[in-house]
Amino acid sequence: MNSSWSSWKSEIVAVLKKEWQSESRSMSGIMTTALICFVSVIIVNSITWTTTINAMIGAGLYWMILVFAASVSLPRTFLQEEENRTADFWRLVARPEAVYWGKALFNIVQMLVATLIVSILFVIMVKVEVRNYLIFALTGLSGAISIASTATIAGAIASTASNRYVLSAAMSVPLLVFVVNLGITGTAWSFGEILTSGEKTPIAMFAYSIATCLIGPVVYSKIWKS
């Protein structure tokens, strides 16, 4: 049991380390994500600076920024493997579930950073008042996990297609719409919108994120050898 767990752990950590090392060479992925988040918040600020936006619209804009930033930047982890022709290497040295988990964990960290950046900028620049920081944080956290795991598997599925970058974004956005919908409800509630059971939204989002985290590796292991 212990040796099995340690071999899993070492494979996942190896993938995670590789992701971090290749990212740290140029910081391209993190910089791109941060730039998209920053520019998006500035655009929202520039179109709303003369007006006060209500909680629901504010929450909608917040999640739109997150989901589009994620759909552009997160599938990159798998797409790059195909581009650099290193995907076969992983097929030789690691189990598919471990590869998925390593990349998903990297994407979750990246998404959490993006969520943090967007949240801080949004609160400062778009002037929305957060009434409940706990629900705001929990909604962001569960949303980031769901978005990262879904975008990871979308990237994995699209990685062998001819137009992989466009396709991965086109595939991940519809799959994320439900999470976004829940996220908007929870965030709007934390901004003060009166919504029945809005405070329970993070529970549903956590349930969804667990489901996607469980299904993702199973689906990936099936397309792994193609």
Place this chain on the structure above:
Amino acid sequence: MEKLRNLLLLVGLPLATIHGVLVKDAVGFQYPEFARIFFWHFPCPIMATFLLSAGAFFSLKYIQTRDMSWDVRANSANELAMIFIALTMISGIFFSRIQWGAYWQNDPRQTSFLLVTTIYASYFVMRTAYSDPDKRALNAAAFALMAFLPFMFLTFVFPRLPQIENNHPNGTIMKGNLKGGYATVTIEIMILVSILTHWVYRLRSRAGILELKVNNYGDLQNTSGPTTDTPVVRRISVSD
């Protein structure tokens, strides 16, 4: 069996339509005479839900067996489901305009079905991105399995969330609120649409499997009985 089905559809569909027109008006609608669109609207999302579930199941079978006929079945089921989703949206939009005053009401069920449409639209977009049939089938199957989760949430959970205000009544049939002539016509049309769906699905999947066999002519020769002694050879010429 086929004759019985054809007879049922040929005779049953017009009769059920006439029965639907003659049935007593339902109460509680702004224009009760137009509420009859319900008879045709109601089976569409049910058929779509059933077909999308079947599509996910066939995708799983493809992943397990790598038999291309399962991919054909999954694609056929999803294609037919898209037709039913379109019919649901169209009939729902007219119903919404007549009874609620606007074509689009931001009703949770309308919205959730639209979201399901976008998910499965990307399934078909994805299929076009692969030229290799095996890769296409495998990745489409993986996507269909991934899409099944949001589809289930959007269809069964989202419209029933406590914070969601819904124009669509929840559990009308389960609570026994669909009674009398309305219930009879609904059941009649539901049965007939189910038969029609099964027939169209079988036609589409059989055509797909035949197409597959024609494309894999060599495999067909190896697996399906006696073959011709001399293979067909066509002359080809390459122009300068």
